[in-house]
Amino acid sequence: MIEKIEQYVKEHQLNFYDVAVMTKDGIKCSYFQPGCKCNASYSIAKLFISTAIGVLIDKSLISEDDKITDILRKSLTFSYDPIWDGVTVRHALTHRIGIDYGVLDVDRDSTEDYGILDFLRLILTYQPRYQPGMHYCYSDVPSYLLSRVISEITGSSADTLINDKIQVPLSFQQTAWSRCPMNYTIGGTGTFMSASDLVKLAWVYLKNGTYNGKRIISESWVRKAEENHYELDYVEGTKFIGKGGMYGQMVMYHKEKNIAIAWHAYEDESIHKELIPYLESIL
Numbered sequence: 001m002i003e004k005i006e007q008y009v010k011e012h013q014l015n016f017y018d019v020a021v022m023t024k025d026g027i028k029c030s031y032f033q034p035g036c037k038c039n040a041s042y043s044i045a046k047l048f049i050s051t052a053i054g055v056l057i058d059k060s061l062i063s064e065d066d067k068i069t070d071i072l073r074k075s076l077t078f079s080y081d082p083i084w085d086g087v088t089v090r091h092a093l094t095h096r097i098g099i100d101y102g103v104l105d106v107d108r109d110s111t112e113d114y115g116i117l118d119f120l121r122l123i124l125t126y127q128p129r130y131q132p133g134m135h136y137c138y139s140d141v142p143s144y145l146l147s148r149v150i151s152e153i154t155g156s157s158a159d160t161l162i163n164d165k166i167q168v169p170l171s172f173q174q175t176a177w178s179r180c181p182m183n184y185t186i187g188g189t190g191t192f193m194s195a196s197d198l199v200k201l202a203w204v205y206l207k208n209g210t211y212n213g214k215r216i217i218s219e220s221w222v223r224k225a226e227e228n229h230y231e232l233d234y235v236e237g238t239k240f241i242g243k244g245g246m247y248g249q250m251v252m253y254h255k256e257k258n259i260a261i262a263w264h265a266y267e268d269e270s271i272h273k274e275l276i277p278y279l280e281s282i283l
Helices: 002-011 042-058 082-086 089-093 119-124 141-154 158-167 195-206 219-227 269-282
Strands: 016-023 026-031 191-193 241-245 249-254 259-265
Touching (some): 002 026, 002 269, 042 089, 042 191, 042 219, 191 195, 195 249, 195 259
Antiparallel strands (some): 016 026, 241 249, 249 259
């Protein structure tokens, strides 16, 4: 399979950095050009945040119906629209928190223009246009809120929980996570890793929450994440399930074919419309 991907990338002159394919026989990785081993995964960071929320739910430390402002009450030392009090963990997991605009996008914004170091205050002083649960608006905001929830529950940054409960058990090598000025994990973007490590998260979901016999998340959480689209969805009309990121990043798995694939690139996301159906056709 990896040879077929290499051939496709070269024939179509795609700007790919690395790709990893995982099967029952292990991980195969290919690098397309000289560069850093760790690359930006952009919005794939959201899948790690939602998985970390799954870890907390598995431990009964929070529930999907908990109100985010109730959890973060100690940090809310400023006034905000009371509509925010209706936003639950579930709303954040599904990007239905009521906003109609991203508000927070550190990949595109100059954070100096925010004029504020407290990103939670920046978000909550924005007045939602819809009741929570009524409108879908994809952005980095929900993941930052969930990152703050994780910090409040665990007493440390969200990427610490991700490291301890996901990356270490999966034997990740080198990773990095971006944090806000107040030292909270950004969550919606800002993670750097190799495709050979990234693909392991897809393998966990493929194997219903386990990795090499170790339980990482519950099978119940895997079903919830897939059924409720907690940062997972079927990809481009195929039977691949996965999560993409800006500039064509991808991590995905195929249950029928027992395979997981991840890559980093600098391409338009439209490459997925042809590449991923092609990959399914040659499995």
